[in-house]
Amino acid sequence: MPTGVAIRDVREQLFDAAERVLLRDGPSALTSRAVTAEAGCAKGVLHRHFADFDDFLAEFVLDRVDRLDPQAAALRERAGAGTVTGNLADALTALFGSVAVAIVPLVTFRDELRARLRRTWPAGVPVLTEACTMIASYLEAERALGRIKPEADIDALAPTLIGAAHLLFADRDSTPPQDGAVRRTVDTVVAGVVREPPR
Template identity: 40%
Template structure:
């Protein structure tokens, strides 16, 4: 994607500016000038590292989708340790809500982005798809270990949890509120729909 070898600090500075603009003004206000102005750098700097603005946004989406998926990738390995609710909370809430909010809004406004992300990271291995897959795998293992009720449906629970995370994030609520609401839903789903978590 980048035309040359981009300086990582500059890329991340520009990516952070995307989130600030989208959260404050919405994706409709995104432009090269808006991003570089928010980042406090010259407009030409963006185009020194990316072919065009679409290339830049694709690079942002790939970067953030990878971060989201990487945060949940180790969740299945935690089966049998700690508490199930805490492990799920850590995995679901490790990505800042502003990043999830920005990526979701950006993808909704630019339908080509998901395909570009999948072309780089693969199907169901990026973003919230990867989180859902990791949560389902984790809950399947916890059920096998007896720490999740045998009647629980790991795939359904994973879909519900990721759906709640995305819904709550889209409200634009402060991070503390997002965390509290998601953690509350995790506990409720595991105890009522999942039949209860075995204390171990």
């Protein structure tokens, strides 16, 4: 890109480029050079907007976590409609069919990135802990409507669902799990607390 040409929404352009590299080539391929090449801009562009590459990556991860907010709101709105198992399976498929599953190894592999994220995110992998909050909020809404038993341990169910779904989606070299596999996993986890026939 020629010098002096303004890039509109440069942060978003760089974040989108990082997501494409991460999904296509994995966390080990995610370098500042790979991101700027994917974005079609000079390497210096990234360093003008971020203190260093780990600063960029921390902002990228938090930006992708923020994108869960609309998904969380949409899932809460589904409470009382469809089936609990179906709603959860759809939400987990959307979550782990996105960049979320690739962010986990990225955070795991980069010590400095984890240290940066700890400054604003004190525990857990941000995308997974936010996903747990999303699932727990939905389960609480369903419990309030009577479709989840009052004694259900939502604090245990939400991370169990996230962990089980992550294991289904975590293998980058194979095709994503079929809908039926996700639904069977969800049904197994929530079978004892759902007050509706499976559909």
